[in-house]
Amino acid sequence: MEKNIFIAFEVLLLTTASGRVVKPIGEKEGFSIYNKLYEFDAMVFGQMCRMVMTSVSGHLLNYEFVGTYKNWQSCSPESLFSAPVIKSCSPDFERIKKTLESQCRSCNVLIIWTDCDREGENIGFEIIDTCLKIKPNLDVYRAKFSEITSPSVKRAIQNLERPNKLISEAVDVRQVLDLRIGAAFTRFQTLRLQKVFPVLAENLLSYGSCQFPTLGFVVERYLERENFIAEPFWKIKVTHEMNDLVVEFRWARDRLYDEAICRSILSRCQENPIAKVEKVEGKPKSKWRPTPLDTTEMEKIASRKLKINAKEALRIAEKLYTQGLISYPRTETNIFPDSINLSSLVELQTKDPSWGGFARNVLREGPRPRQGKKSDQSHPPIHPILYSNSLSGNEARIYEFIVRHFLACVSKDAKGHETTVKIDINGEKFTASGLMILERNYLDVYPYENWSAKCIHEYKQGTTFTPTLLDISESETTAPNLLTEADLISLMEKHGIGTDATHAEHIEKIKIRSYVGLENNTYFIPSAIGMGLVEGYDTMGFAMSKPHLRAELEADLKRICEGTKQSNIVLQEQVNKYKVLFQKAKEQVNKIDAAMSKYMGENAIHLADNEDPLNVIMTRTASVMPCNTCGNDMVVRKHQETLYISCSAYPACKNSIWLPSKVMQLSISEESCETCGPNVKKLEFKFSPGSMAPYYPQHYIGCLNGCDQDFIEMLGVKLGQTNSGSNPSLATQVSYNYTQASTSSGYHSLSSLQSTDTDDTWDRGGGSNRGQKRLRDDNAGRNDGDVPCCFCNIPAKKLVTRKEGPNNGREFLVCSKNDDEKCNYYMWADELTDVKCYCNISAKKLVVRKPGPNQGKEFYACSKSQADKCNFFQWKNENAESHFSNTSNKQDHTRTPQQFRGRGQNSARGNQRKCRLCHQPGHTRRNCPQNGE
């Protein structure tokens, strides 16, 4: 084998280069139980290669705000337009990422097989970025396929391309914009309206670039209907009754909106009310079978005909897909590729008592699919894969519909014969038509459509007859119907709002948010909240609820893909555009209040400026000065009783200035520092009595940017990293880095952590430790119990199990950070040991359970989860010196755990002996814990 090729799929598929699904040489578990690994050999680049294949499940990484920007109360919504965002892996996807990281080590080439659309390209780059971090010299290719069939896969592997960064960048732009705009406007309108209308206190009033236009469609149709003025119109009605059959003729002028003219035409007809048959025409007429089924069509028909809403229909289809009964349900394709074996799929259905006979007929004639015009280049139309007769309820109904639709679209159009009769009554023309159905064909298997025959008399050209009725009829125009779910999906598709996979979600979202409701369980009607929001922004002159904002972005994204516009420029322009809209919306927020008030029938509470929740946040999160590390705002914060000034990008940036306990109050003054410039605000301090030198007043207004050296020294803030001020020696930033906080033993006392707020507990550093916050060494080893560090390398928190059961009362340790920041460290206190693993955390003690010579013997191993743990292993009664059975390798004995770890990585190249049984270093097969012999 020359090369190892690592392929990553967006959805799982096992093929060889020839495209045949094969029995893999090896199937092994990755870290994620849902994303397996397969190994097989295939010919690539003219040589036989060992392929390792796995899948990811959609996006691996997600943009999110960091630190204080996640918190609604800690930053202004407006700051979200420029707040730092990071792309990170959510916990659910960590295992998939780990599989990629571990597998790519042994590969030379990476081939991306994600869907060949924009999102797929972006997912591809998430995989690439993940793997290149581990193995920078991987050669990366992109397989481009038009569908997942044997010839297409074969063609793709023989014509590998390079991944397209531009396409991926366009998706990044969309992601960042959706996040910034969605979060900023959601927080803005939620915070404001909850305060102004207490009745909304529990409502989340979200804004999103897809959900809002979706709401807009509903409101627009509702208003069209409300504002509709009916207009009367008149028609001339002609019927001809004979042998109990009434034939109705249509007027060639259809309708007239002027009664007088219509009546005068009628009078003329009545002067000589004889109908002359001018033409009788007969021609074949077909009713076309449906095109192969794509997602939106499935949702629309399910909603219209089965009365199962789009969200539920898609959920059921996904379930049928995971059961292997139908093909992938999220597809925009309505064309069957030539290579798909339709006969065998039809064959599977021949055993069914209801549609089996029809399927046999199709087989006899040979399946002939009617082809549509859409292709997503990835997935075939939705079709049954296996036969099932054991489903029930809506699952059975959706499955039956998919089967019937499939059989219908590969059968034949219905055929009929249409007769059209044209008559003349004293100069006015009328027509009537009849329909005879000759062959029902697909209609026999497709009850979701019908075709009615229409009878007509036998007329002969040149003959005459006297109409039974010749009169005028009056009607009026009717308002358009409210939108059904199927109408809404059609509008979303037409205007490019959402994707096939998300239409149903956006509709569901506006229902959950109480922006819309359903009338007669069928027609969408906007709620007071929905009306108020849309009209509020409309009165400002913004088309927030119209689809064209999204359409403009789509056009720009296309330019990025084509290389005619740079992604950073598009992002900047779009962010600026929405930021201006946001600022205007904030200025005119009263208009939203007024519109909401109008529809909700509630008075808006008038808020003074200092009561406006947005202003309150602004005051609290006002910038003291720019951070000298990252440029974001430094803001005043408080931890328990201790005031400090920290970078708003925490934890991405940990720059902070902790103030001593003698600072009792701190506020930002209106005044900027004359020396440091307009962006640096002076601070108003109030000190505890007698805590400062006599010449400092108890109230003092000063700058902490570095220009006021006397004050900084008096305050007791140690000088740290140089600020960007004029005098580098006057810097004030003190960086507290928890990872530096370990004592020599690596253990901290719980009591020392709890007392961090008192100034004396901390050694603010000096000399080589300048700028680093350290715990005093004498805190280690106190009687109240040493505690180990968690994965964040800060002392863990000890808790007691309260849940009833065998562990009730047992102590355990977890990360001491807040819920949204804490790591997943978990350890029983009674399993704590002094031994540290390669991760430099306390190892746990375990017992060999496997029967054999080692059964009952105790050993130490990494305490992290299976997915995260290192290779550390040590028998309990052997000291660190005996880790390695290779005694000639003396220098290893003095290595630190970190060095061992480095060594462990080298060992992949064969420098270090590993156990032949479990392939872990540090012991031999003879004393391996897995050795049951």
Added chain:
DNA sequence: GCAAGGTC
């Protein structure tokens, strides 16, 4: 507590 996009 926020978006939209993948997907299991």
